[in-house]
Amino acid sequence: MTVHAIIGGTGLTELPGLTLSEARFIETPYGPPSADILRGQYAGNDILFLARHGHPHRIPPHQVNYRANLWALKQAGADAVLAVNAVGGIHAAMGAGHLCVPHQLIDYTYGREHTFFQDDIDHVTHVDFSYPYDEALRQRxxxxxxxxxxxxxxxGVYGCTQGPRLETVAEIARMERDGCDIVGMTGMPEAVLARELDLPYVCLALVVNPAAGKTTGIITMAEIEAALKEGIAKVRAVLARALLG
Known part of the structure; x- marks a missing residue:
């Protein structure tokens, strides 16, 4: 039976019918993960949860220890990863509250520890990353x-930027020319690290704000937090149904 791991905010553990049974901190060769890994049971299945930004939410996107997070989930028994990401909308269809299951991504980050295949390796390894998201999980x-x-x-095409600042209007214009539909700060290297560990990985993106230049006003954290609070209920409902499949 597949053990699904959910990476996202702490509010995702509030699925109706979910029973949490364990909180476990797992040491890794790459340092500490963002938080304890929570194990629960939902509809007869084991589920794992990891708060990407820590609990409480305190780790900025560029300082998340993505390698430790994925390694710890694998050690805890994860067979697949469902990642929830808050994003900005670039494409006109991607308004606040919209949900997207991206099929491609472009990585604009820099300086992040982005691979397990370095330091004291026996041979150079190149993983195929043509299609970054698992199609079976996407369809679910x-x-x-x-x-x-x-x-x-x-x-949709997810463009991952460095953060923690939001993007400039010119940067979003460039990303739009590149073909990006949404913009976030946490999609990479999380996705490729899962691939290196042979963990099927998918992203459920919640649009919480229009990207820079896609609105007449400035982007405020109050608006983002309000959209996130409203949208997380939809995310929980989608995850609950997907986990039944």
Whole structure:
């Protein structure tokens, strides 16, 4: 039976019918993960949770120990990863509250520890990353979104920036020319590290703000937090349905 790991905010553990049974801190060769790994049971299945930014939310995107997080989840028994990411909307369809299951990504980050294949390795390893998201998991999320009746996009290109600052108007214009539909700060190297560990990985992106230049005003944290609070209920419903599949 597949053990699914969910990476995202702490509010994702509030699934109706979920029983949490264990909180475990796992030491890794790459340092400490962001938080304890929570284990729970939902609909007869084991589920793992990891708060990407720590609990409480205190670790900025560029300082998340992505290697430790993925390694710890693998050691805890994860067979697949469902990642929840708050993003900005670039494409016109990606308004606040919209949900997207991206099929591609572009990495604009720098300086992050982005691979397990370095230091004291026996041979150089190149993983195929043509299609960064697992298609079977993507289809499961798409089916859950359709069943819930939420507005969503079944495809999209996720552009991952360094953060923690938001992007400039010119940067978003460049990303749009590159083909990006949404912009976030946590999609990489999380996705490729999962691939290196042979963990099927998928992203459920919640749009919490229009990207720079896609609105007449400035982007405020109050607006982002309000959209996140409203949208997380939809995310929980989608995950709950997907985990039943």
């Amino acid at each position: 999320l798409i089916g859950a979104l359709a069943a819930e009746g939420y507005a969503f996009s079944s495809h």
